[in-house]
Amino acid sequence: MTAELIKGFEIAEKKRKEIKEKVIKLKEQGITPGLAVILVGNDPASRSYVTGKGKASNEAGIHFELIEFPENITEERLLQEINRINQDENIHGLLVQLPLPKHIHEEFVIERISPEKDIDGFHPISIGRMMTGQDTFLPCTPHGIIELIKEKQIDMNGKHVVVIGRSNIVGKPVGQLFLNENATVTYCHSRTTNLKDLTKLADILVVAVGRAKLITADYIKEGAVVIDVGVNRLDTGKLCGDVDFEDALKVASYITPVPKGVGPMTITMLLHNTVRSAQRAKA
Numbered sequence: 001m002t003a004e005l006i007k008g009f010e011i012a013e014k015k016r017k018e019i020k021e022k023v024i025k026l027k028e029q030g031i032t033p034g035l036a037v038i039l040v041g042n043d044p045a046s047r048s049y050v051t052g053k054g055k056a057s058n059e060a061g062i063h064f065e066l067i068e069f070p071e072n073i074t075e076e077r078l079l080q081e082i083n084r085i086n087q088d089e090n091i092h093g094l095l096v097q098l099p100l101p102k103h104i105h106e107e108f109v110i111e112r113i114s115p116e117k118d119i120d121g122f123h124p125i126s127i128g129r130m131m132t133g134q135d136t137f138l139p140c141t142p143h144g145i146i147e148l149i150k151e152k153q154i155d156m157n158g159k160h161v162v163v164i165g166r167s168n169i170v171g172k173p174v175g176q177l178f179l180n181e182n183a184t185v186t187y188c189h190s191r192t193t194n195l196k197d198l199t200k201l202a203d204i205l206v207v208a209v210g211r212a213k214l215i216t217a218d219y220i221k222e223g224a225v226v227i228d229v230g231v232n233r234l235d236t237g238k239l240c241g242d243v244d245f246e247d248a249l250k251v252a253s254y255i256t257p258v259p260k261g262v263g264p265m266t267i268t269m270l271l272h273n274t275v276r277s278a279q280r281a282k283a
């Protein structure tokens with residue numbers, strides 16, 4: 001078997017065009033969707049992600065504001081800025097780029113963001129709504145993964161999804177979203193003792209651990225769908241996923257490449273959430 005590629009980049013492009021159309025409609029009604037991003041410190045990876053978010057916003061016609069603070073900002077000052085943006089009617093979505101410096105309590109910061117503007121879907125209220133299946137902002141990478149699966153018309157109903165990784169940003173919520181789609185979900189993580197026994201049972205295998213080429217063909221059931229969320233930089237400078245792509249190609253039915261697989265969907269869903277927030281604000 002040679003797996004079919006799930007070309008996230010192309011699917012993201014298509015969705016961004018649709019988002020752009022929605023922005024045009026909103027602007028005709030006098031509303032420009034606005035996204036504010038707070039970046040604390042100088043982490044190059046965070047800066048690069050934020051730059052990508054700004055560029056994609058501008059291309060979609062979304063107003064983008066970057067608010068930067070030095071590494072030593074106090075928690076109080078940061079919370080004060082979030083209060084200000086919560087009140088700003090021109091801003092429909094607010095995210096604080098993570099991780100934050102050690103002296104700042106990430107949970108206090110996330111909880112200060114108005115759930116109405118929580119386009120990351122990280123606020124406990126958003127998470128609670130997601131868990132109970134209510135309408136809410138869904139976290140972007142997990143939502144992007146579900147959209148990729150739907151785009152390929154892959155059936156999730158009753159399928160066994162195995163998620164490797166239990167982060168708050170990807171692992172935990174993606175399992176919940178698959179559950180909401182009537183899949184049976186197993187979570188694996190660094191303490192799982194019989195990883196291969198479990199991954200071999202997966203109809204859909206989602207890998208989000210951040211370890212280059214951890215998953216080789218022998219972890220994958222013949223015909224499984226493989227979703228690789230990892231982005232790792234090899235010594236050669238090349239990017240690679242958590243899955244040994246060339247090896248997995250031989251056994252999977254579908255696979256996401258790295259780069260240009262899941263990655264481009266994350267920002268797309270962020271734009272989607274921002275536009276939805278602007279539509280709601282209008283209503």
Ligand code: GUN
Nearest residue numbers: 095096097098099120169
């Ligand atoms: N850091 C890594 N991914 C994300 C994300 O999706 N949102 C935020 N706010 N920070 C991140």
